[in-house]
Amino acid sequence: MLTGKKILLGVSGGIAAFKAASLCSKLVQSGAEVRVIMTESATRFITELTLQALSKGPVYTDTFDEKNPAVIAHIDLADWADLVLVAPATANIIAKMATGLADDMLSTTLLATQAPIMLAPAMNVHMYQHPAVIRNLAELAARGVMMAEPGEGLLACGYVGKGRMEEPESLVRIVQAYFERQERVNAKPLKGRSVVVTAGSTVERIDPVRYITNDSSGKMGFAIAHAARELGAEVHLVIGSTQASPPVGIPFTKVESAQDMYNALLAHWDEADIVVKAAAVADYRPKEQLNRKIKKSGEEMSLELVKTVDILESLGKRKTSQFLIGFAAETHDLEKYAMDKLTRKNCDLLIANDVTAEGAGFGTDTNVISIFDSQGLVEALPLMSKEACARRIMELAGERLTGDLSL
Numbered sequence: 001m002l003t004g005k006k007i008l009l010g011v012s013g014g015i016a017a018f019k020a021a022s023l024c025s026k027l028v029q030s031g032a033e034v035r036v037i038m039t040e041s042a043t044r045f046i047t048e049l050t051l052q053a054l055s056k057g058p059v060y061t062d063t064f065d066e067k068n069p070a071v072i073a074h075i076d077l078a079d080w081a082d083l084v085l086v087a088p089a090t091a092n093i094i095a096k097m098a099t100g101l102a103d104d105m106l107s108t109t110l111l112a113t114q115a116p117i118m119l120a121p122a123m124n125v126h127m128y129q130h131p132a133v134i135r136n137l138a139e140l141a142a143r144g145v146m147m148a149e150p151g152e153g154l155l156a157c158g159y160v161g162k163g164r165m166e167e168p169e170s171l172v173r174i175v176q177a178y179f180e181r182q183e184r185v186n187a188k189p190l191k192g193r194s195v196v197v198t199a200g201s202t203v204e205r206i207d208p209v210r211y212i213t214n215d216s217s218g219k220m221g222f223a224i225a226h227a228a229r230e231l232g233a234e235v236h237l238v239i240g241s242t243q244a245s246p247p248v249g250i251p252f253t254k255v256e257s258a259q260d261m262y263n264a265l266l267a268h269w270d271e272a273d274i275v276v277k278a279a280a281v282a283d284y285r286p287k288e289q290l291n292r293k294i295k296k297s298g299e300e301m302s303l304e305l306v307k308t309v310d311i312l313e314s315l316g317k318r319k320t321s322q323f324l325i326g327f328a329a330e331t332h333d334l335e336k337y338a339m340d341k342l343t344r345k346n347c348d349l350l351i352a353n354d355v356t357a358e359g360a361g362f363g364t365d366t367n368v369i370s371i372f373d374s375q376g377l378v379e380a381l382p383l384m385s386k387e388a389c390a391r392r393i394m395e396l397a398g399e400r401l402t403g404d405l406s407l
């Protein structure tokens with residue numbers, strides 16, 4: 001399954017380093033070409049000789065020990081890799097990556113590489129739950145670094161909890177799944193499909209200087225649009241108010257209110273194969289929109305609001321061949337509300353995010369999403385960059401559209 005894949009295995013210094021031997025061996029048995037970098041601390045847990053014998057190549061530990069004078073080793077390895085897998089990834093190497101520190105062979109190579117990076121964190125449960133580690137992992141996830149989350153169980157320190165490195169067999173499967181995903185992306189499964197995506201918030205005017213809106217930055221919608229284009233689709237964005245910049249080269253229509261957004265979507269409805277409603281739309285608007293500034297008067301003021309058009313619900317009723325993907329921004333009872341919206345709005349998929357969760361929802365570069373269809377939960381994804389969430393959503397849409405559920 002991994003034939004010809006070049007995997008750079010980074011081993012940092014934790015007790016789980018002993019599992020790196022089995023991991024290296026299984027990667028090689030799966031057909032991968034493996035090169036190994038160890039940190040100084042890793043060599044206290046497992047010898048270079050072990051990994052040299054298993055990888056059938058030199059093991060790199062010292063930035064200044066240049067084995068081949070024709071190249072600079074950390075740049076050469078950084079460029080060589082199809083994937084950099086750091087297993088185990090200690091709190092220390094995670095912190096170095098998050099801050100961009102490059103003071104040894106592994107951290108320097110990690111900074112130099114353009115290859116995708118996957119981490120298999122391993123540490124004491126309290127370290128794993130430390131705010132600094134949580135922040136560093138969130139920062140890396142936002143940069144697109146993939147995580148093979150640690151499992152729960154008895155840790156070497158005697159505690160029971162989350163922090164145990166994913167087992168080598170399972171890590172090999174995760175790595176294989178990553179390369180399979182890459183192959184699917186390269187196959188451009190959305191080629192010839194037209195995708196319309198909404199992003200950002202709507203703005204409902206009260207008077208010329210005041211309005212009702214929400215915190216949507218547009219990042220989730222932009223990530224969806226980008227992922228759809230990566231998978232080969234023709235994409236059109238309908239953009240409300242945003243703080244982020246839309247992906248370069250994707251045509252868009254700028255809108256303000258929910259009604260504007262609805263009109264813009266209708267203009268693209270007939271040719272759309274997939275419509276994704278990632279925008280946060282105001283549910284109510286002022287009954288009257290005044291064209292003169294409201295003057296301050298009295299201690300209290302009431303504003304009469306009326307419902308906006310429910311765009312998704314209305315599109316759900318019009319649906320013919322379109323594949324409709326809705327979002328649900330929730331603060332509690334995620335599944336219940338998600339399933340209610342999916343059914344009521346006649347969506348094919350519904351992406352629910354708990355907007356109170358750390359690193360999820362409005363404004364962040366990451367999200368934690370659960371994907372539902374009419375049968376219930378399809379997938380619950382861990383904290384990932386909005387780009388990675390978007391890629392998974394659009395891959396799934398492609399699979400469902402072509403009916404190829406084996407993908």
Ligand code: PMT
Pocket residue numbers: 199200215216217218219220221258277278279280281282283308309310311312313325326327328329330341353355361362363364
């Ligand atoms: O933009 P970011 O800062 O990256 O944040 C991303 C996000 C949190 C905005 C996004 O992930 C998200 O959850 N978007 C949907 C927000 C929302 O409006 O949720 P809702 O549960 O209120 O609405 C459910 C669905 O109906 C949504 O697809 C919404 O677009 C749609 N809707 C809602 C009201 C309305 N009048 N018309 C609609 O079409």
